[in-house]
Amino acid sequence: MDELFAPPTYAWNRLSPKYRTLRRLTSLLVAPILFSVPAIVVGLVSGEWWISAILWGIAAVIAVSRLLLVDRNWRSWGYVEREDDLYITHGVLFRTLVAVPYGRMQLVEVESGPLERAFGLASVTLHTASASTDATIPGLTPDEAARLRDRLTELGEAQASGL
Amino acid sequence: MSQFPSQQDQPRPSPPPMPEQGGSRTANLAPAVSGAPVVKQTERPHPLTPFIRGWLVLVAIVIGFGRDWLPNGSNEPRMSVSDLQWVLPLIAVIVVVAAVVGFVSWYFTRFVIDDEELRIETGALFKNSKRVPFERLQSIDVIQPFAARMFGLAELRLEVGAGNSTIKLRYLARSNAAQLRDYLLARAHGEQASRSHIGPASSVMTDLSSAERPLVTVSAKRLVAAFVLSTEWLVTMGIAVLAIGISAQQQVVGYALPGLIPLLIGGVTMIGRRVVSMFHFTLAQSPRGLRVTRGLTNLTSQSVPVDRIQGIKISQPLLWRPFGWHRVDVDILGYGTSAGENNESDATSVLLPVATADQVQLALDEVMPQVDLNAVPMHRSPSRARWFNWFTAQTLRYGWDPSVLITEHGLLTRVRNIVPHAKTQSVRIEQGPLQRRLRLADVHVDTPKGPVNAVARELDEAAARELALSQLDRARAARGLDRERLAQRRSPQPAPDRRQADELADREALARFGIDESAFLGSGSESRVFALDENLVLRLYRSRHEGPAEVAAQLRGLYDFWNGADPGFEVPRIVDTGEVAGRMYTMDRRLSGRNFSGWLPEAAEDERRSALRSYLRVAMSISRLPSPVAGFARLVGEGAPQQFGSLAELLSAQLQRVIGASRDRLEADLPDVAEIWTQWHRDIAGRASSPYLVHGDLCPANALCSRGPDGTPVVTGVLDFSPHTLAADPLMDVTGAICFLELESYPEAAADAAWLTEQAVAELGEDIRHWIGVYRRFYAFYFSSAHHFDEHLYAWCLRQLRPSPVFEPSS
CATH class of the missing domain: 3.90.1200.10 (Aminoglycoside phosphotransferase (APH), C-terminal lobe)
Incomplete structure (x- = not known):
């Protein structure tokens, strides 16, 4: 984490390690599953199973390379609540630091898909009047997500200002 | 007791x-x-509404079918006259169905706009009731499509902000729409106006519109000239000419023509959007914000409370430069999400389609009076930015003053984005892998969806961080100020320390009328009175808030009502009302x-x-x-x-x-x-x-x-x-x-x-x-x-x- 994206005077809050596990799992599974469909179809239809093998090979390469990146990506995430704004940073190649003033929050959204639920994870998204505000924190424990939601709503209300 | x-x-x-x-x-x-009476009075749109909507459907159908009769490259027209025998009944059926649907939807549309609430109920089967807090209103437009205009009707369109939440009331009698517009604008400003007051005393209405002052009008000549010189038009025409030229050389014009038709349609649409819908463009200052009126066939009147403007974009295509013309767009919540420019009757975010620097300044003075754009110190991006922006690196600039942030870029079309600190939604620093090599980063200041896109590009890392963090501080301070201002506007009592400022404003106002304090006659609780001449006195209301406007309008109505009554003594009459140097004034008959x-x-x-x-x-x-x-x-x-x-x-x-x-x-x-x-x-x-x-x-x-x-x-x-x-x-x-x-x-x-x-x-x-x-x-x-x-x-x-x-x- 370099200077440019560090939060002023605070340390980043990190995502739950379970999120890394989840990402590892999806990295391992998604590409092979996606590639298996055409691979099997091609193999069954044409009998040319070597094409399928190549496809599986590509899938394996993708899965491994993504697996290797998961850790860096997971480490790149961070968020911190300051007195007036919420800072979120993420990205390995393309890095982003977004700061959202509490007074500008329109709503706070907590989401948890089936996979995330299985891992006991949830994500929190802040919406402002601007569509380009990209403030999602994935991979939080449900407790932390609920705490964040309540805290943000409370702060948002206290500092709310008209559009 | x-x-x-x-x-x-x-x-x-x-x-x-x-x-x-x-x-x-x-x-x-x-x-x-x-x-007050407790029973709510609900209203319906004008009864002619279904007919006009039916008519619009008919027009759409005729255009739809008509297009098929046009030659479109294939040798045979797609439809022949013999097809008419089934096409016409089909059209009739569609029109009737549309009329019935229109009638049902009209019948089940009701709305309440009174002192307490703004509520719209629609739907026959699926009931829908929308209640909008007045403070959330972002802009209020009165739109008159050609057909509705013929019947003196208008559509009232309310932008409520986030999401796709435009509320359309169509159609209302034009005067009713204008009256509701004025009332809602007053409420959007946080005033405690009453509709009954703005309502039936019709003189109040005319007062409000007479208080409107045109700031900029765009002549047809300039509109067309600017359009012809705009980059979009030149590019479209360039492609067309190139295509015709090449195909002529290859002697395949006949084959190339069909391909040109989309281009042609694009060109026509562009004319419609940039010329027809911008015809008679007038930007006016009204007591409660800015008003844009425009349109040749479809009349559109958009009212925007000044403090709802989220950002401003000033752009200048290359060929406008010799003439010193600019175009000004604004971000308004809601405008960005409606389909926008494609429909010529739609609200667009154009504040000025083409204007000289002086006119732009005039408009800016209304929108953000405290800002002098030319006095804002601007900083350049470092010269290593040219690695990514070969030609435009020199044009990348950013700067800020106590109230706005400005970013500039563009060589062919110069663009300048201005965001008031108070409207900053969020701040982002972004950096790609190549930028990291050069220690550069972009700073985005996010605004609601719209033309304004304020990005300070290719800053040095340290400068980027400094800009982003300080921008957050400025935004916070500005929000605090905004809140204070709002609270002040809601409480009509003028703070004691404002008295001095009021006196200064008094002096300025008097100077405009060519008199000074020596003409002072007397003062009341709300105003001070000065002699203008033997027959007229000038009454200057004390504070800047809008209460006096309401009182003056009511008094004018009251005095007019007494016209002809003879109580045995003289009562005042108000000859004129208006605003000068930010102060309400009335011109009264001078009593002997x-x-x-x-x-x-x-x-x-x-x-x-x-x-x-x-x-x-x-x-x-x-x-x-x-x-x-x-x-x-x-x-x-x-x-x-x-x-x-x-x-x-x-x-x-x-x-x-x-x-x-x-x-x-x-x-x-x-x-x-x-x-x-x-x-x-x-x-x-x-x-x-x-x-x-x-x-x-x-x-x-x-x-x-x-x-x-x-x-x-x-x-x-x-x-x-x-x-x-x-x-x-x-x-x-x-x-x-x-x-x-x-x-x-x-x-x-x-x-x-x-x-x-x-x-x-x-x-x-x-x-x-x-x-x-x-x-x-x-x-x-x-x-x-x-x-x-x-x-x-x-x-x-x-x-x-x-x-x-x-x-x-x-x-």
């Missing part, structure tokens, strides 16, 4: 207890509201005579007495002026006219409005004030009177006297009808005339007042002595807030309320 501070076991009926000091204005208003209060100390006793007799007569004949509403009512001020069921309810409500400010002080000075308050309510409940017009503040300072034909001095005019003016008991003015005479500072004032009381009793009978006492206590409560500014008056109030021999001074 009524309890002063608090006490259990209130027997009913009881006048409301005195409100708490901290009790907000709403608390004060609460009892007043109960006097001199100020009665100034004349009294100079006059000999017999002359004075004779004049006072006519003063009493005038006080009694104010009731000859007709009241514009039936029953007991408040006639002027916020929420007026407001009717009440009885005299006691009206006067009690009047006291409720003011007593909060003096309650604590009264309690300290008069331990038994609760008792007096209750007793007063009990007394007034016993007064039988019919409602007549009451000036409410009839004092010598508000009367004018001159010498009659026989040389005797008489009171000939009454000034300054005000929010104190009511439809109530005429005895109030008689009492007022006496009380306020008593408060005059010349030595014999008290004796004169006692004498005048006897005159009144002689004229009206012995029993009015009691009622004069009751009304004395009314005025004492009513003016008790004087302890803030006039101890003399406050002492008088206390004397009236103390149950002592002073109570009825004449006895």
Whole structure:
């Protein structure tokens, strides 16, 4: 984490390690599953199973390379609540630091898909009047997500200002 | 009966207890509201609506089918005349279905727009009810598609902000739409306007539109010239010419033409969007924000409260540069999400389609008066930025001042984005892998969806971080200021420290009329009056808030209503109203005579007495002026006219409005004030009177006297009808005339007042002595807030309320 994206005077809050596990799992599974469909179809239809093998090979390469990146990506995430704004940073190649003033929050959204639920994870998204505000924190424990939601709503209300 | 501070076991009926000091204005208003009718009046759009929508469908169909008859490259037209026999019935069926659907949707559309809420209900099967808080309104547009325009109808379109939440009311009578627009704009500004006030007194409407001042109009010539020189048009035409040229050279024009048709359609659409819909473009300043009107066939009028503008973009295509033309777009919540520019009747975010630098400045002065764009220090991106921006690196600049952030970029089209700090939604730093090599980063200042996209590109890392973090601080400070301003606007009391600023503004306003302080005639509670010439006076209202505009409009209506009535003395007339140097003013007819209060100390006793007799007569004949509403009512001020069921309810409500400010002080000075308050309510409940017009503040300072034909001095005019003016008991003015005479500072004032009381009793009978006492206590409560500014008056109030021999001074 370099200077440019560090939060002023605070340390980043990190995502739950379970999120890394989840990402590892999806990295391992998604590409092979996606590639298996055409691979099997091609193999069954044409009998040319070597094409399928190549496809599986590509899938394996993708899965491994993504697996290797998961850790860096997971480490790149961070968020911190300051007195007036919420800072979120993420990205390995393309890095982003977004700061959202509490007074500008329109709503706070907590989401948890089936996979995330299985891992006991949830994500929190802040919406402002601007569509380009990209403030999602994935991979939080449900407790932390609920705490964040309540805290943000409370702060948002206290500092709310008209559009 | 009524309890002063608090006490259990209130027997009913009881006048409301005195409100708490901290009790907000709403608390004060609460009892007043109960006097208004409770049943909600729902409205429907205009009955012609289904027909117009049917007509629009027909037009759409004709265009749709018509396109198929056009040659489109294939040799055979797709449809032949023989197809008409089934096409026509089909069209008829579609039109009928559309009309039926239109009728049903019209029938089930209802809306309520009143003092409390804005609610729209639609849907026959699936009911939908939308209720919008007034503060959330972002912009209000009146749109007249050609068909609706023929019938004098208009669509009212409300942008509510986030998401796809545009509310469309179609169609309304044009005047109704304009009236609702003005009312909603007032409410969007956080004013407590009342629709009934803006409503039927039609003169108010015209006032508002006459108060509109055109800032910029765009001539057709310039519009077309600018369009022809715009980059988009040149590129489109360039491609077309190139395509025709190449195909001509290859001798394949016939084959290439069909391919050109989309280009052609694109060109026509562009003309429609940039020329037809921008025709007669006028940017005007209205009392509540900016108004854009435009359109050749479809008329569009967009109203935007200035503080809802989220960002500004000024752009200049290459070929506009020699002419010094610019285009100005703004971000408004909601505009970005509607399909926008494709439909020419739609609201667009254009503030000025083409304008000179001076005109742009004029518009900017309205939108952000405190900003001088040219004075903002700008910083360049470092020269290593040229690795990513080969040609434009030199044009990348950013800067800020206390109120806005500015970013610039572009070589062919120069673009300048301006975001007020208070509107900053979030701040982002972004950096790609290559940028990291060069230690560069972009800073985005996010605004709602729209043309404005403020990005400071390719900054040095340290500068980027500094800009982002400091921008957050500036945004926070600006939001704080905004909140304060809003709170101030909601409380109409001008802060004391603003008085000095007001005087400066006064001076500036007077200079505009070519007069100065020497023309000063007198002052009332809300305004100061200056002589313009022999026939006109200028009345300058004190503060900048919009309350006076409402009061002045109501007074104008009231005075106009009296036109022709002859009460036996002169009443004012308002000739013109407007705003100058940020101050409301009215131009009133100048009444003859001199100020009665100034004349009294100079006059000999017999002359004075004779004049006072006519003063009493005038006080009694104010009731000859007709009241514009039936029953007991408040006639002027916020929420007026407001009717009440009885005299006691009206006067009690009047006291409720003011007593909060003096309650604590009264309690300290008069331990038994609760008792007096209750007793007063009990007394007034016993007064039988019919409602007549009451000036409410009839004092010598508000009367004018001159010498009659026989040389005797008489009171000939009454000034300054005000929010104190009511439809109530005429005895109030008689009492007022006496009380306020008593408060005059010349030595014999008290004796004169006692004498005048006897005159009144002689004229009206012995029993009015009691009622004069009751009304004395009314005025004492009513003016008790004087302890803030006039101890003399406050002492008088206390004397009236103390149950002592002073109570009825004449006895």
